[in-house]
Amino acid sequence: MKISIITPRYPPTNAGGGEISVKLLAEQLHEWEGVDQVDVFSFDGDQTESINGVPVRRLNDVPQYPYTVPNEIAYRKLKAVEPDCDVFHAYNMHLHPAVGRLSATLEIPAVATLNAYPLINWGEVNVNPSTKRRLYERTLLRLERPRLLSQMANIDTFLPLSSSVKRVYQSHGLESADYEVIPNMLDPSFETPDSENERTDEVELLYVGYLRDSKGVRYLVDAMEHLPERFELTVVGDGPKRPDLADRAAADRIDFTGSVPYEEVTQAYTDADVFVHPGVWPEPFGRTILEAMQAGLPVVATNIGGPAETVPQSELLATPGNPASLSESIEYAAANRDRIGRENQQLVEEQYHPDVVVPKFHEAYKNVLDD
Incomplete structure (x- = not known):
């Protein structure tokens, strides 16, 4: 089984929670029996490198807004590359429409992790948007959203991190999609130093x-x-x-x-x-x-x-x-x-150990291949 992971950024670029999670996924899949190949395609530079054994191909930078622009750029660059894979796995949300469109064009099944709400008005999920974001939601995003959601709908299975995320997307344009909740996995290399403090009342x-x-x-x-x-x-x-x-x-x-x-x-x-x-x-x-x-x-x-x-x-x-x-x-x-x-x-x-979570991803890949 060959998996191509598509993500806007990959460490060491902007290594926040989402980037840490996609790196963990790629590296665990790279070691997993039954997965023959894992490639990462990201949009945060222009070099090809190997990070802990995982090939990472950075296909130039893309802007964040408006969403149509980065998705159009990503779609064209990925289509030109034609990744050699059996399944696409879209991660970190912003390029999910491009992956859905690419999946339909190349007839390669796709799954997508849902770990953010970029296409949803933030006020609807109790996030106070900046003035720039609010203006974007009222203008371009309102026009872009139907097309971007229709492209996302080509993705075979969505993998929300929690049931809460699933419910949000079911009520915001993807009510008939196929979902399977798969949480983040813990980082097995995470360690804390030993405590040298004595227990006090504080x-x-x-x-x-x-x-x-x-x-x-x-x-x-x-x-x-x-x-x-x-x-x-x-x-x-x-x-x-x-x-x-x-x-x-x-x-x-x-x-x-x-x-x-x-x-x-x-x-x-x-x-x-x-x-x-x-x-x-x-x-x-x-x-x-x-x-x-x-x-x-x-x-x-x-x-x-x-x-x-x-x-x-x-x-x-x-x-x-x-x-x-x-x-x-x-x-x-x-x-x-x-x-x-x-x-x-x-x-x-x-x-949440990789030995528990990674098999869930592997099963999701097999399911979309069998459909």
Whole structure:
């Protein structure tokens, strides 16, 4: 079986959660019995290279907006290459229409991971768009959307990261598509340093991620007012809301680190007692949640989106946008951190290890080949 993965970016370019996930997928498939060849085609440069044994061909840069332009460029470049594969796997969303069109033209089946909402008006998924994005949604995207969705509809099977993502797309133009939920896999190379700190009465809370409204960090900041003085919070990450959040915070109990090197992020997991993911939108998944669980931390999340499907303890799912509810779940997590941390480490190994997740992708490929 030969798989060609199509993605806008591939590490080391812009290595966020989506890029980390597609790299993990490519490298795990490269080692998987039953997969003869894995090639990656990305649009973030003009070189061909091998990364950890995976051939990566970068077919020049494409703009992000309007979506018709990058999809037209990607379609033409991929069609000229004519990838030697049995199945296309589209990843990281922005080029899914091009892959659907290419699949129909070359008569090669395709699957596509759903891990974002680029063709949906962001306000409909509780994300506050920028002025530029809002203008685009009201003009060009409104005109582009029907054609782009019709091209996406040529994809044989969609692979949403969570049932929440599936429901969003079923209600936004792809109601009759074939879906199979396949979550992100954990990174088996992820490690945190050993803790050198003795246990004290203080409780260190941790948030890792981008700082924008939809991430709900302001409610976590407000939740600190409901928690005893021994609770402290470290916020790792940057974004447009950082200045507002810093102004809102009680400075002596909340530390905003900004963006830090990956090595320092792993240390932050080691130093923490409870991880908090306070989002207020249907986030597709949340890779930091897997990392926190691998690190043996209890995870408090909100009862919305993919995170609510990942966190197994109902007591740790708070009401979105509710600081008091967050504080209640945080106190429960702190009081039961050792037990819950052990549960989480076992859960991620049982449900999100590559040995569990990769066979689901392999089965999806076989299914579209058999149709």
